[in-house]
Amino acid sequence: xxxxxxxxxxxxxxxxxxxxxxxxxxxxxxxxxxxxxxxxxxxxxxxxxxxxxxxxxxxxxxxxxxxxxxxxxxxxxxxxxxxxxxxxxxxxxxxxxxxxxxxxxxxxxxxxxxxxxxxxxxxxxxxxxxxxxxxxxxxxxxxxxxxxxxxxxxxxxxxxxxxxxxxxxxxxxxxxxxxxxxxxxxxxxxxxxxxxxxxxxxxxxxxxxxxxxxxxxxxxxxxxxxxxxxxxxxxxxxxxxxxxxxxxxxxxxxxxxxxxxxxxxxxxxxxxxxxxxxx
Ligand code: ATR
Numbered sequence: 001x002x003x004x005x006x007x008x009x010x011x012x013x014x015x016x017x018x019x020x021x022x023x024x025x026x027x028x029x030x031x032x033x034x035x036x037x038x039x040x041x042x043x044x045x046x047x048x049x050x051x052x053x054x055x056x057x058x059x060x061x062x063x064x065x066x067x068x069x070x071x072x073x074x075x076x077x078x079x080x081x082x083x084x085x086x087x088x089x090x091x092x093x094x095x096x097x098x099x100x101x102x103x104x105x106x107x108x109x110x111x112x113x114x115x116x117x118x119x120x121x122x123x124x125x126x127x128x129x130x131x132x133x134x135x136x137x138x139x140x141x142x143x144x145x146x147x148x149x150x151x152x153x154x155x156x157x158x159x160x161x162x163x164x165x166x167x168x169x170x171x172x173x174x175x176x177x178x179x180x181x182x183x184x185x186x187x188x189x190x191x192x193x194x195x196x197x198x199x200x201x202x203x204x205x206x207x208x209x210x211x212x213x214x215x216x217x218x219x220x221x222x223x224x225x226x227x228x229x230x231x232x233x234x235x236x237x238x239x240x241x242x243x244x245x246x247x248x249x250x251x252x253x254x255x256x257x258x259x260x261x262x263x264x265x266x267x268x269x270x271x272x273x274x275x276x277x278x279x
Pocket of ligand 1: 133134136155157160193195
């Protein structure tokens, strides 16, 4: 049983809805592991109330919060300062409250890169092909471009990809129909759409042109083994699932709020994965 003192440090996840979030389980594991006097709680906040709710959390003494759908852009607007990654992504997933000031960062791209490195993949080593043009694609694209990687992106709605390219100089855009043909010449494929998620149809892509040695990353993590990852592995390609990115993106927030350096390891992964049964 966790007993908090009057000095407990407080953080949480803002979202609407937030009931599906695995972040309380993930941070709860670390709080328990490191014996920290602190709590990380779900904070369901309706979209229109986000700014006033965050100001209330600052006044209530919270150390900070994570922000998930639909608050990542609104979170950017409440910040007194944002870091470079948040600025490039135009969205914030981690808020730190200190001396009444709100600082925002976006750790999604960092978590993506860290997870690749933890899987023995150098994210800067090869041209990358990203599928999708939502918030995750934006953060990942910005992170890869920041490493100097040659990044190409395909999205069902071409206009969304073109809009992203205007914000991310250097990003090449191709048509969605070209996604299979474009595989050759890329050592990294990153799938960021909701296809393949439990309840959704799978991504259709012909992996015939995938070069040997390609790493295929799917940011979907319910299920952990998506049809795309299964197809990639069946061809002898390296598959990286979406859970690792979720675990790694949580590190900077935990460090800032609870003054401890959390480690992403197999025990954490097993603990969070145990809760990932498809709905
Ligand atoms: P997130 O912020 O998690 O990345 P999002 O902003 O909702 O999520 O982005 C969803 C992505 O999945 C978009 O790239 C979307 O493509 P469109 O821009 O054309 O909408 C993509 N997506 C969703 N359903 C899709 C489908 N059936 N086929 C192809 N792409 C799909």
